[in-house]
Amino acid sequence: MNAVLERTWRDAPGFVGALCAIDHKTIGKRYIVTAFAFFLSAGLLAALMRLQLARPESTLIGPDRYNQLFTTHGTAMMFLFAVPVMQGMAVYLVPLMVGARAIAFPRMTAFSYWVYLFGGVFLFAALLVDTGPDAGWFSYVPLAGPEYTPSKRADVWAQMITFSELSGLLVAVAVIATVFKLRAPGMTLARLPLLIWAMLVTSFMILFAMPAVMLASTALILDRLVDTHFYDPGEGGDALLWQHLFWFFAHPEVYFVFIPALGFMSAMIPSFARRPIYGYPAIVLSIITTGFLSFGLWVHHMFATHIPELGKSFFTAASMMIALPTAVQIFCWIATIWRGRVSFATPMLFSLAFFILLLAGGLTGIMVASVPLDLQLHDTYFVVAHLHYVLIGGAVFPLFGAWYYWFPKVTGRLMGERLGQWQFALFFIGFELAFYPMHHLGLQGMPRRVYTYPEQMGWGPLNLVSSAGTAVIALSVLIFIVNAVRSYRRGAAAPDNPWGASTLEWASASPPPAYNFEHPPVVHAREPLWEPKGEPAQVGGLAEQTREVLVTSVLDAAPSHRLAYPHPSPWPFVSALALAVFFIGSIFTPWAAVWGGIPVAITVTLWFWPRRAESEANLAIEKRP
Amino acid sequence: MNHRALDVSGLPSYKYSHASLMWWGMMGLIAIETSAFGLAVATYFYLWSQAAQWPISAPPPQLRWGTLNVLVLLASILPNHWTKRAAEDGDEARMRIGLVLCTLFGVALIAIRTLEFTALNCRWDSDAYGSIVWLLLGLHTTHLVTDVYDTAVLAALFFFSRPLEGRRHVDVSENGLYWYFVVWSWLPIYAVIYLAPRAL
Numbered sequence: 001m002n003a004v005l006e007r008t009w010r011d012a013p014g015f016v017g018a019l020c021a022i023d024h025k026t027i028g029k030r031y032i033v034t035a036f037a038f039f040l041s042a043g044l045l046a047a048l049m050r051l052q053l054a055r056p057e058s059t060l061i062g063p064d065r066y067n068q069l070f071t072t073h074g075t076a077m078m079f080l081f082a083v084p085v086m087q088g089m090a091v092y093l094v095p096l097m098v099g100a101r102a103i104a105f106p107r108m109t110a111f112s113y114w115v116y117l118f119g120g121v122f123l124f125a126a127l128l129v130d131t132g133p134d135a136g137w138f139s140y141v142p143l144a145g146p147e148y149t150p151s152k153r154a155d156v157w158a159q160m161i162t163f164s165e166l167s168g169l170l171v172a173v174a175v176i177a178t179v180f181k182l183r184a185p186g187m188t189l190a191r192l193p194l195l196i197w198a199m200l201v202t203s204f205m206i207l208f209a210m211p212a213v214m215l216a217s218t219a220l221i222l223d224r225l226v227d228t229h230f231y232d233p234g235e236g237g238d239a240l241l242w243q244h245l246f247w248f249f250a251h252p253e254v255y256f257v258f259i260p261a262l263g264f265m266s267a268m269i270p271s272f273a274r275r276p277i278y279g280y281p282a283i284v285l286s287i288i289t290t291g292f293l294s295f296g297l298w299v300h301h302m303f304a305t306h307i308p309e310l311g312k313s314f315f316t317a318a319s320m321m322i323a324l325p326t327a328v329q330i331f332c333w334i335a336t337i338w339r340g341r342v343s344f345a346t347p348m349l350f351s352l353a354f355f356i357l358l359l360a361g362g363l364t365g366i367m368v369a370s371v372p373l374d375l376q377l378h379d380t381y382f383v384v385a386h387l388h389y390v391l392i393g394g395a396v397f398p399l400f401g402a403w404y405y406w407f408p409k410v411t412g413r414l415m416g417e418r419l420g421q422w423q424f425a426l427f428f429i430g431f432e433l434a435f436y437p438m439h440h441l442g443l444q445g446m447p448r449r450v451y452t453y454p455e456q457m458g459w460g461p462l463n464l465v466s467s468a469g470t471a472v473i474a475l476s477v478l479i480f481i482v483n484a485v486r487s488y489r490r491g492a493a494a495p496d497n498p499w500g501a502s503t504l505e506w507a508s509a510s511p512p513p514a515y516n517f518e519h520p521p522v523v524h525a526r527e528p529l530w531e532p533k534g535e536p537a538q539v540g541g542l543a544e545q546t547r548e549v550l551v552t553s554v555l556d557a558a559p560s561h562r563l564a565y566p567h568p569s570p571w572p573f574v575s576a577l578a579l580a581v582f583f584i585g586s587i588f589t590p591w592a593a594v595w596g597g598i599p600v601a602i603t604v605t606l607w608f609w610p611r612r613a614e615s616e617a618n619l620a621i622e623k624r625p
Numbered sequence: 626m627n628h629r630a631l632d633v634s635g636l637p638s639y640k641y642s643h644a645s646l647m648w649w650g651m652m653g654l655i656a657i658e659t660s661a662f663g664l665a666v667a668t669y670f671y672l673w674s675q676a677a678q679w680p681i682s683a684p685p686p687q688l689r690w691g692t693l694n695v696l697v698l699l700a701s702i703l704p705n706h707w708t709k710r711a712a713e714d715g716d717e718a719r720m721r722i723g724l725v726l727c728t729l730f731g732v733a734l735i736a737i738r739t740l741e742f743t744a745l746n747c748r749w750d751s752d753a754y755g756s757i758v759w760l761l762l763g764l765h766t767t768h769l770v771t772d773v774y775d776t777a778v779l780a781a782l783f784f785f786s787r788p789l790e791g792r793r794h795v796d797v798s799e800n801g802l803y804w805y806f807v808v809w810s811w812l813p814i815y816a817v818i819y820l821a822p823r824a825l
Contacts, residue, residue, distance in 0.1 A: 104646055104649075104650070105646075105650055108650075169657055172653070173650055173653035173654065173657075176649065176653055177646055177649040177650055177653065180649055181646050181649055182646075185631055207653060207656045207657050207660065208656065208660045209660075210657075211657055211658075211660040211661040211664060212660070212664050214661070215661055215664050215665060215668070219668075219756075219760065222749075222756070222760070223756075226749065226750065227749075227750040228749050228750060228753075228755075228756035228759070228760075229750070229752055229753040229755075229756050230668075230672075230753060230756050230757070230760075232753065235681075235751075235752040235753055236672065236675070236676050236681045236752045236753035236754060237672070237753040237756070238671070238672060238675045238753070241668060241671055241672065244671070245664065245668070248664070519630065522631050535629050536629040536630055536631040537629065537630075538630050538631065539630065539631050539633055540630025540631065540632050540633070540634075541630070541632045541633045541634030541635075542633060542634075550633055550636075551640075551644070551645075551646060553644070554643070559631070559633050559636055560636070560640060560644050561636050561637045561638060561639055561640045561644070562633060562634075562636050562637075562638055563638065563639065563646060563792070564638060564790065564792060601774060605778050608778065608782075609782070609786065610782070610786055610790070610793075612787070612788070615786075615788050615789070615790050616788060618638075618790050618792075619788050619790055621638070622638045622790060622791055623635075623636070623637045623638050624637060624638070624715065624791050625637035625638075625639065625640055625641075
């Protein structure tokens with residue numbers, strides 16, 4: 001521990017210090033824990049739904065409440081858990097993995113967290129006062145339009161989108177800038193860890209996709225608040241416009257979740273197979289290809305509409321095609337495992353389950369990608385089964401693996417292995433029990449989003465099995481929480497590199513100090529910790545008394561300049577608060593968008609305004625180019 | 626640990642353009658906003674494709690103010706370029722003048738934009754055509770207003786904040802980059818709002 005660097009880089013202690021924090025590790029942990037809290041809350045809603053559906057003609061929950069439950073469940077899982085948790089992982093891991101002392105734009109990253117938190121709390125607060133959104137997680141018009149949802153429920157949904165997408169976009173910018181400009185010297189693009197490639201590609205996709213849903217939801221709010229007619233066919237608007245804009249975002253969104261998960265796989269598998277990944281260039285190209293292709297799939301969510309048949313065929317073909325790059329990655333992992341000496345620690349168990357579950361989800365994906373089958377299966381439980389196989393099998397399983405894998409780095413303690421194995425086994429069994437029967441229910445014609453069903457339909461037994469599976473999942477998650485809390489308090493102390501992994505985050509201490517690396521590393525190989533150290537091995541000459549980071553060039557990561565870095569500040573928090581007032585106010589009156597803008601302008605100006613002491617310290621060591 | 630270190634103590638404290646972190650942040654922002662503009666333009670033509678006639682129930686917007694805006698925006702490139710160059714030369718006196726000039730240009734543009742809204746021949750709530758025209762113009766106006774405010778704050782910083790670090794020069798340079806985006810993004814939007822309904 002270097003006391004001088006620690007004093008320079010740490011966030012202030014105490015409550016106010018916590019509001020001012022900008023350390024990417026603190027922000028990343030907050031993202032992950034908050035996203036997990038939303039996962040639990042949304043999971044609780046799912047449990048309530050399964051309780052209701054466990055037997056036919058149940059009167060436990062009425063249709064109106066049930067609509068709010070499934071809408072909030074889907075909305076929270078996608079917008080407040082799946083995407084933010086992956087971005088939180090990026091905020092924590094990317095600077096460490098590229099050998100940087102901090103993330104790019106640390107205050108903006110802190111701001112993004114507050115915006116995300118306020119948006120998420122807003123959604124659940126609305127649910128508690130019976131104003132939870134109730135038009136489904138994709139909030140289709142005309143149902144969500146002014147005529148059929150006169151209450152504020154659809155506005156809550158649309159404004160939650162504004163919060164969460166703004167925060168997602170800001171994190172994406174920070175991640176891209178970190179990867180491009182703050183890499184350790186010598187870490188050329190060809191030496192970038194595969195997880196970093198995954199986070200980079202995801203961030204670029206976010207830049208181009210998230211504006212679509214922000215535009216769409218803004219137009220929805222305008223239709224509802226100031227009588228515009230974007231989605232109103234009576235005045236030249238069009239309801240399908242909503243579906244195009246929404247899915248242009250939401251199909252890539254699946255890949256915002258899935259591509260980072262693939263990145264986790266590519267990080268964990270070499271560590272547990274004890275050999276470098278097979279086919280690095282092929283995997284990089286596959287990630288990039290997946291990113292591009294994911295923008296060409298959105299219409300396959302709209303096969304049941306009146307779009308031209310030729311268009312449907314095109315999107316069927318594109319949907320089939322995206323299986324190819326994923327397959328390339330899976331074969332590379334199999335080759336890596338095949339030629340390695342595999343150790344079956346808990347993270348590896350979750351990784352191996354991915355292969356089975358994603359295969360199943362991928363196969364049903366091919367089924368719903370073909371128009372005639374989709375017309376039969378659309379809006380049935382078959383789709384519910386498919387999307388949960390893809391999202392839970394394809395992302396949540398690797399995410400749990402990643403939790404076990406990086407927990408020792410984050411906390412300095414190992415997760416308990418025995419409880420980990422129990423959690424894995426119960427999660428796998430519970431998942432299959434809960435979601436496999438839904439395939440059959442869908443084929444038997446059970447529509448999704450119904451709050452109950454008549455006994456004569458014969459769907460009771462399979463629904464009961466599915467609900468029992470949910471209970472098993474709940475037990476598994478409970479074990480996970482117990483394991484995490486116990487390990488955090490008194491788990492076995494973790495060494496710096498407990499898995500003998502090859503990437504730079506394992507060169508830092510566990511947990512990493514505020515400054516990440518006392519001597520930022522210089523990289524000479526793709527697997528820096530598995531190669532003998534090259535010379536020079538580390539960076540020297542960065543200031544210790546003030547915050548300074550080394551900026552490098554985009555392609556070769558050649559040292560470029562030493563940049564003075566911002567200090568903790570209360571203004572990101574206060575600005576986010578002002579923005580929340582602005583956003584929430586503007587679903588009640590358009591004038592909030594005018595008057596609410598003033599506090600936002602003032603707070604961001606104060607955020608930007610330099611502090612004399614910091615400027616003087618920076619100037620004392622400034623070198624002009 | 627006795628390894629040789631890569632000594633970076635001689636490196637400068639900041640650099641301009643794509644060597645700087647700020648440039649990449651700005652480019653990220655520009656990418657986001659380009660997608661938003663692109664999707665809004667796509668929405669315009671999508672709604673057009675669904676309509677029997679376009680504009681649905683009004684003559685196209687009057688050319689006067691929008692066209693004047695094109696000319697003034699293009700003219701604003703000159704002070705903007707001059708200020709950006711001053712920033713890259715590290716000349717704070719010229720930067721101060723330049724930032725004030727750019728802010729004045731911005732204020733004039735916002736005034737013209739206000740008149741532009743009165744000459745659209747439609748309201749946002751008249752029909753879907755009106756809605757998308759107001760959305761397009763509103764979207765660009767948001768960029769105009771925020772960047773003018775941004776420039777004004779930078780100008781104030783250069784007059785009132787002491788001491789001034791050299792990396793603030795990079796901020797001025799990148800602010801100029803963003804202004805170029807505001808200028809160049811207006812041309813396609815102008816073409817869509819004013820020329821497309823006449824020419825197509």
